[in-house]
Amino acid sequence: MSENVGRWLRDEIENAILSNEFSPGARLDETVLASRFGVSRTPVREALMQLNAIGLIEIRPRRGAVVIDPGPHRIYEMFEVMAELEGLAGSLAARRLDEAARQAITAAHRRCELSAKAGDSDAYYYDNEEFHKAIYAASRSEFLEEQCAQLHRRLRPYRRLQLRVRNRLTTSFSEHCGIVDAIFAGDGEEARRLLRSHVGIQGERFSDLVASMATR
Amino acid sequence: MSENVGRWLRDEIENAILSNEFSPGARLDETVLASRFGVSRTPVREALMQLNAIGLIEIRPRRGAVVIDPGPHRIYEMFEVMAELEGLAGSLAARRLDEAARQAITAAHRRCELSAKAGDSDAYYYDNEEFHKAIYAASRSEFLEEQCAQLHRRLRPYRRLQLRVRNRLTTSFSEHCGIVDAIFAGDGEEARRLLRSHVGIQGERFSDLVASMATR
């Protein structure tokens, strides 16, 4: 537990939301949360205020906090922005690549390869996250890295769904190969283009998923 | 004043920070703020928690809140990301333009023209903001619109500095003309390219400004 309870609670509740323990639309009762985590309402409120500020929950005056339901369309929009930011990260990474970043990307890429070949979608899910984070870091832009990481976290639950789709693992990995090649070749524009479509396609796949669930 | 004090305080303190009343590095004493705004410490703390969550201030345990100093390099990074997001907004706007958006952009563009020709940099500053916001809205992506607006707000103080630079008003306006033409022509890629350089150049100009201040 972090040294101050508010921050710890924020992470705790955020994880609970992102792991879908608190589903979209769920009411977050302050007293319930307080007793659950064994603290008073004050730090709970502070945690909720922060989650409100980053757009994970909505607090309506005198009516409490509820988990925001982004809705399929908004999630698609988020993927669209994510694609753009990752594209920028890739393009910067290609131009600014140093030895440490090269090694980090290579290592993450290797782990992805192993997981993909083993068909282990859970392992690939984690390795894929590390791979993308390595690219953010390689961009050498701290602000971009933070923005990417934040958006990535929020899209995490929806990305996970897609890895279950048939053949997505191998397709994803082969896309990674192209991205790595472009970055290592210093071809910023190619890296941007590939990353944009690599991430953008997930938004489209998500739309397909939603559409297929709606017709059912 | 909004119906809940915490939200009102957040906006109030945020404005004070963005208008440089609270300079980077300044300590934000809870009791001082509480007495200044005539409330207790509780809502002040909630406001500070929110500002901490969106990255405007830093709260170190038991040591209080200070206004974050982004530093020139980080501000450049922020402009870089802003350029990318505005580029996306422009490209989407070109593809999805409807009559209402067209009128909003035209109106804002006209006001910019008047202010630029009058050489009124303060008026242009506001009209320019409306112009960019009209493009965000025209993108028809709520999430993108929010992200752009938020980043725009944080970069506001630094944009303002640049309008004072010689000839920037007329240069900026002529760039706007090209952007409007591209969007109205439905040329997404051209709109993206022009917006990216229109915003990106501000980051570079900011770097120049800092460099020239450093040599003095």
Added chain:
DNA sequence: GTCAATGATCGTGTATACAAGAAATGAAGC
């Protein structure tokens, strides 16, 4: 039988009190 109004209950919003930690100041020793 249905709709509206009023009251009760529950939960949030704000204030205040108390505790714990950090910084500053003073004194003592080298």
Added chain:
DNA sequence: GCTTCATTTCTTGTATACACGATCATTGAC
């Protein structure tokens, strides 16, 4: 005279108490 340690004070962190508003249920009237 300078440095270090201890004490005091100030500020933050957490808890609790109280008040106001919203929602829901129950009762009465149409």
